Amino acid sequence: MKSHIALIDHGVGNLRSVEKALAVVGANVSLTRDPDVIVSADKLVLPGVGSFGDCMNGLRESGTLELVRSLALERPFLGICVGMQMLFETSDEMGSHRGLGLLPGSVTRFKDSDIRIPHTGWNQLDITIEHPLLEGVYTGSYAYFNHSYFCTPTNLSDVLSYTEYGARFCSIIGRNRLYGIQCHPEKSQDIGLQILRNFVEKG
Amino acid sequence: MLAKRIIPCLDVKDGRVVKGVNFVDLRDAGDPVEQARIYDRMGADELVFLDISATYRGHQTVIDIVRSVADQVFMPLTVGGGIRTVSDMRDLLLAGADKVSINSAALANPELLVDASERFGSQCIVLAIDARATKNDDSVLSAQKWEVFVSGGRENTGIDVLEWADRGVSLGAGEILLTSMNTDGVMDGFDMELTHTVANLVNVPVIASGGAGKISHFAEILGDGCASAALAASVFHDEILTISEVKQFLSEAGIAVRL
Numbered sequence: 519m520k521s522h523i524a525l526i527d528h529g530v531g532n533l534r535s536v537e538k539a540l541a542v543v544g545a546n547v548s549l550t551r552d553p554d555v556i557v558s559a560d561k562l563v564l565p566g567v568g569s570f571g572d573c574m575n576g577l578r579e580s581g582t583l584e585l586v587r588s589l590a591l592e593r594p595f596l597g598i599c600v601g602m603q604m605l606f607e608t609s610d611e612m613g614s615h616r617g618l619g620l621l622p623g624s625v626t627r628f629k630d631s632d633i634r635i636p637h638t639g640w641n642q643l644d645i646t647i648e649h650p651l652l653e654g655v656y657t658g659s660y661a662y663f664n665h666s667y668f669c670t671p672t673n674l675s676d677v678l679s680y681t682e683y684g685a686r687f688c689s690i691i692g693r694n695r696l697y698g699i700q701c702h703p704e705k706s707q708d709i710g711l712q713i714l715r716n717f718v719e720k721g
Numbered sequence: 722m723l724a725k726r727i728i729p730c731l732d733v734k735d736g737r738v739v740k741g742v743n744f745v746d747l748r749d750a751g752d753p754v755e756q757a758r759i760y761d762r763m764g765a766d767e768l769v770f771l772d773i774s775a776t777y778r779g780h781q782t783v784i785d786i787v788r789s790v791a792d793q794v795f796m797p798l799t800v801g802g803g804i805r806t807v808s809d810m811r812d813l814l815l816a817g818a819d820k821v822s823i824n825s826a827a828l829a830n831p832e833l834l835v836d837a838s839e840r841f842g843s844q845c846i847v848l849a850i851d852a853r854a855t856k857n858d859d860s861v862l863s864a865q866k867w868e869v870f871v872s873g874g875r876e877n878t879g880i881d882v883l884e885w886a887d888r889g890v891s892l893g894a895g896e897i898l899l900t901s902m903n904t905d906g907v908m909d910g911f912d913m914e915l916t917h918t919v920a921n922l923v924n925v926p927v928i929a930s931g932g933a934g935k936i937s938h939f940a941e942i943l944g945d946g947c948a949s950a951a952l953a954a955s956v957f958h959d960e961i962l963t964i965s966e967v968k969q970f971l972s973e974a975g976i977a978v979r980l
Contacts, residue, residue: 535817538792567814568842612839634926634949636844636895640724640766640979660724660979662797664819664844666895683723705797705819707761 520546521718524559526586527551528566528576536565536598539704543715551580561593561721562586566600570609570625570667573600574617587618594695594721602691602698603669611667620696622672630684636666641701643679643689650720651697652678652690654712661689661701661709668700695721724979725943725971726766726950727964728799728928729957731756734774736782742958753786757794760957763964765796766979769822769898769952772802784816791817801849801898807836814841822847822898825871828878828885831892838893847928848894852882852915853902867915874902882915883922890923897923898952900930908934908956911942920947928952939967940974 523545525537533549540547540563548555556562564586566573577583589595590605597605606617609625617625628635640660645652657679668687671677681689681700691698697717703710732740737751742759749755757768768790772783780803787800800813801822810821827833827848837846851874852867867882886897899919901912911932920927926949929942933953942948956962968978 532814532817532819534788534815535791535795538817539795542795567845568840572840631924634924636925637723638844638896638926639726639949642722663723664797666842666844702797702819704795707796711795 520544522546522548522558522560523563523718524556524561525549525563525565526556526577526580526582528573528580528582530566530568530573530576532567533565535704536563539711539714540718543711543718545718551582553582553585556582556585556589559593561717562589562595564595564597564601564604566598566602566604568600570600570603570611570617571613571615573604574615577604583618587620590618590620590696594717595697596717596721597698598704599665599700599702602700603667605691605696605698606669606671609667621676621691621693621698623670625667625669627667628684633684636664637683638664641681641683643681644686645679646677649678649692651692651713651716653716653720655709659709661703661706663689663701665700669698697721722977724766724977725948726928727764727939727967727978728767728769728950728952729760729765729964730769730771730930730952730954732771732773732954733783733786734772735779736785739773740954740958743960753790754793757790757796760964761794761796764968764979765964767797767799767950769799769801772800774803784812787813787816787818799847801847807833807840810837810841810845814845820845820847820896822849824849824851827889827894828869828871828880831888834889834892834894838895843893843895843925846894847896847898848886848889849898849900850882850886850889851900851902852912853877854915865914865918870902874905883918886919886923890925894925896926896928898928898930901932904932905930907932910934910938911946911948911951913941913946916942916946916948920949926950934961936962936967936970940971940976943971943976944974
């Protein structure tokens with residue numbers, strides 16, 4: 519049977535590409551903010567494009583914030599881009615914002631004066647540990663990034679991959695079955711689809 | 722390491738590709754999805770769709786193009802041409818575009834860059850600048866000057882390119898798509914001096930455009946030219962060069978690319 523995935527619709531950014539990519543790798547996807555549909559799903563995906571505050575507000579206004587927060591610890595859950603950042607405690611993007619607080623750590627802006635911001639384009643993953651989410655993905659594999667802020671987790675043992683841009687930052691995180699990915703798997707061609715397929719089949 | 726990008730640019734008009742790959746075995750050269758698939762397979766890092774429709778109705782069809790491409794080809798997409806409002810941008814981003822490129826609308830209303838970047842984030846907002854070298858009245862001693870042109874390079878706004886690039890970034894642009902009207906269409910190499918000067922001025926990525934003709938042109942502009950990406954149309958559409966051979970050459974020249 520196909521895995522049923524609730525793609526949380528908080529009204530901010532491009533959710534359509536994520537929806538289509540999940541469908542291509544075999545998921546039965548519902549783009550939804552309906553609590554009944556979310557509760558009935560096997561797995562959850564939290565996308566996010568735009569600013570941290572807008573995405574948190576969108577989630578709050580959709581009335582699903584508390585539900586998402588509680589289900590994230592019970593079911594396989596994947597946050598993408600700002601959706602990954604929202605898993606952490608705080609972000610300093612345009613003021614100070616509280617995140618979902620599911621993972622200890624913070625979100626800050628790239629600072630190095632030697633690099634161009636945003637971090638836009640294809641960069642490599644440096645995978646720290648063998649993990650079902652990254653089956654078929656290797657150190658040196660390229661994924662597409664487009665962001666100015668990055669996550670700094672407190673628990674380094676949760677880091678599944680790092681990426682180098684000015685400094686080394688956490689590009690993929692996983693704790694139990696809660697995952698976050700800073701790059702855009704829905705825009706990273708075969709490598710991105712492989713990560714989504716792993717989440718759908720094994721996550 | 723962040724890879725330098727190779728970006729083919731496709732012209733679209735009234736929902737069809739009017740300038741894209743010209744292979745004989747294409748079923749439908751005007752089909753944006755088929756075009757995107759071909760470039761995806763060839764190793765393009767991103768696609769730019771430039772909408773050259775002349776009418777409002779024509780412009781509306783670019784949304785359908787983005788939607789059908791983004792539903793089937795999972796690579797970064799940038800759309801430019803005819804984008805005037807935050808609402809236009811929103812429609813394109815929701816349809817599956819990753820970035821929107823703004824040109825004359827930002828010149829007419831620079832605040833548009835502020836509104837757009839606050840709404841969608843700077844990483845979605847590309848400022849396209851068409852630059853042409855203009856003579857400095859003073860003397861040969863003064864530095865080279867470039868001015869911003871619009872209407873396909875016919876009309877000089879009199880605005881200094883360096884000032885506009887700097888201001889555009891401070892208003893919220895997250896990338897600059899820099900086309901040299903001096904080198905565009907000549908296939909004699911990118912505008913090294915212009916690109917290098919702008920790229921050293923701003924700290925956002927700069928996409929160099931105009932002038933690609935030989936494989937060495939890409940190495941020059943992505944190396945000494947300091948561009949983060951190189952955009953080209955004819956040289957790829959007409960199979961004068963393939964993206965994979967360009968990338969192979971760059972890799973051998975020590976430039977980071979995604980092979």
